[in-house]
Amino acid sequence: MDSTTSISATGSRFERRKQARPGELLEAALALFVEKGFAATRVDEVAARAGVSKGTLFLYFSTKEDLLKAVVREVIAGRFAEWGRELDSFEGSTEELLRYCMQVWWRRVGDTPAAGISKLMLCEAQNFPELSDFYRREVIEPGNELVGRILRRGVERGELRIPEMQYAVKLVLAPMLFLSLWEHAGGLRTPQPNDFDQQRFLSLHVEALLHGWRATPSVPSPAA
């Protein structure tokens, strides 16, 4: 019932590298869970991919579900703290901040196996309520909050005019979720050649939103 995944009990996430086992297992599990889904991934496979025996896996994670939790926690860990700091220290206009955030997100998350976690959580949420709660608390709500802060910054600085903040936040996030899922949708993706540039997609979306949110649309966009 209770997990054994408190790897970070004594030290930082760098200390853990000393005994690389858990890390390799988490990596393997992440890849396989994302690739095949939780139910369709056998623990033997995870162990094999990590180069250890099945028994060893259970030395570190008492349960397959426990392994999933650890994977999710690992991928998530401390991401938002970091981003929060970056946001606070950003100097430019809010428009620029928003664009910047999107591009950074794409490089650090969207274009990363970590994005598969979003899909994984979406698929497994019903089956693991406890884990869902964790993910909501640690990812979804902070994510919403982060975007909310950015938008409020724009409003407070007189740059943006956003009447219904609740919708605005989701309008910003929707295309990000879209990309996260689409990149891991396997056989569903129509074989787009390579003329689809995700960053461009995000840019176009942001620009469309900003179009309607600019406080003084007359004196156009930023700079001059």
Add this chain to the structure above:
Amino acid sequence: MDSTTSISATGSRFERRKQARPGELLEAALALFVEKGFAATRVDEVAARAGVSKGTLFLYFSTKEDLLKAVVREVIAGRFAEWGRELDSFEGSTEELLRYCMQVWWRRVGDTPAAGISKLMLCEAQNFPELSDFYRREVIEPGNELVGRILRRGVERGELRIPEMQYAVKLVLAPMLFLSLWEHAGGLRTPQPNDFDQQRFLSLHVEALLHGWRATPSVPSPAA
């Protein structure tokens, strides 16, 4: 040991029309697959929810996977033919058409258990390539095509100016997918009270996009 729902007040358990069985099973399967995912749903549960025994299910669907296929096909069947006709006979402006389509989609699909199919397919795509192909052919590509036709209509009638159609189509669809998934995300959804109106969300999104696509930004938009 214990028998099924005792509807035997007036008659036997044969009273229910036999032809209805497959439908009832599909309905039960749809609900459970959407609620718990394919792997986590046991066929006994589906049968029980449909008020029949496990064996009966296999009378109509030779395999659990077969049942999934049938569910997907059932929900999809002929949806796009209908919509194509509506689109062709629409008289108003393309802006109006786009708004209309979104609202109609929400009422006929998004706000319906059928929307859960999108999520289901997203989750199970890897495991059932054949089914994925079907869904892509029958839903995703026609969906893209439909939106593409609407946008091209606007361009051809001189109402819209859309330079990069490939992105435009996905910009339109992203929030719809977002809603479909979000409504079935279970424990991931932060318990929004009732102040979130999905139709409003879709409207805001469409307006933002149209803002940038209107052919005669003469008066408004940025610069001059």
Add this chain to the structure above:
Amino acid sequence: MDSTTSISATGSRFERRKQARPGELLEAALALFVEKGFAATRVDEVAARAGVSKGTLFLYFSTKEDLLKAVVREVIAGRFAEWGRELDSFEGSTEELLRYCMQVWWRRVGDTPAAGISKLMLCEAQNFPELSDFYRREVIEPGNELVGRILRRGVERGELRIPEMQYAVKLVLAPMLFLSLWEHAGGLRTPQPNDFDQQRFLSLHVEALLHGWRATPSVPSPAA
């Protein structure tokens, strides 16, 4: 538990033809049991081949096992009585009688689907002790007895000299069983062209045995 197969309760086996159902079912069952074995034959198949529904089959035979019993009984019924009479009225030498019996057996049994019953019984004997007892009493023991009578006839008439009767009987029967089984051995039979003549095989065998049994072998074989 108890069987319902006493078709011959009131009348002869000809009366039964009036309602042909049971007969058609028995015929179908014989063919399928012989072709695929008891366990691998589904009752649906039997019913289908007989042109009736599964339910109907159970109207006549309370159990699949019961059906098997009826098939065996049907094929066996009264065969030995008939043969016993033929034997008693045979006029020629015992050598001729033996040859005659073999040829007749081949035409009436060996070359008939009924021969498949031997194989069937051999295969299913362990699983149905009661049926085995029946078959032993009704077929094997009478068969041994019949051959025994023939051989004893030869001894008594001074035609044959057979020291160990118990072995002699089985020596006569072995090639008959061999043929019965071989003809129904499916994929085991090496695809002999058509240069194997079962009657010749039986003849050669009988002659070999007679060779050693003739009381006055000097005055060679028959005719002259």
Add this chain to the structure above:
Amino acid sequence: MDSTTSISATGSRFERRKQARPGELLEAALALFVEKGFAATRVDEVAARAGVSKGTLFLYFSTKEDLLKAVVREVIAGRFAEWGRELDSFEGSTEELLRYCMQVWWRRVGDTPAAGISKLMLCEAQNFPELSDFYRREVIEPGNELVGRILRRGVERGELRIPEMQYAVKLVLAPMLFLSLWEHAGGLRTPQPNDFDQQRFLSLHVEALLHGWRATPSVPSPAA
């Protein structure tokens, strides 16, 4: 609930040599398949008889059918190579060789659980064509070939005169098959006390055949 055979007196259930498992399972499967037939034997039974759990069986044999194949192969493995060599190095007359082979066969096969395989194959041939092919190639055809070689040896050395070799081979084999089957015919065997000596049966049969095949019946055999 209840655990397996409590051999835990001295040690654990791991004490048994792990390599022995497949062998023990094959032994158990052979016994049960021969005793009850393939279809009527449940894999749990096999496992139980081998002193392991159901799951363990599937660790070594991926399928029940696979287990059957392995049993057949195991029993067959390399038997004919050995015999071929013996035959080549035999020094005596062909008569003696034939008698010798029969007796050896009885001791090494006929009077062994391995003889049950013949019956098993006969019964299951229809259901497992691939396995039938194997058995035909590995047992039936080599067996025929072996007997053929013996008989041809006699002919070539001027000891025997055999006009129709195809029948001759089968005449030799028929009583062997007869015994193989009869010994495993369960309830079909009339409870012969112990006055039936299989070796004697085989001898009598061989002598009868040789009677007719001897090249120089001039002096010996019947009459004088």
Add this chain to the structure above:
DNA sequence: AATGAATGAGATTTCATTCAT
């Protein structure tokens, strides 16, 4: 700490048998 053989609960699927019509 690491292994991997062993386990057994649980899931899907089959099919003889029942029974309302």
Add this chain to the structure above:
DNA sequence: GATGAATGAAATCTCATTCAT
């Protein structure tokens, strides 16, 4: 009598988990 939809016990096979070494 005949039907065929419905049943549910039973069988195979999977795989997370355990544990002696």
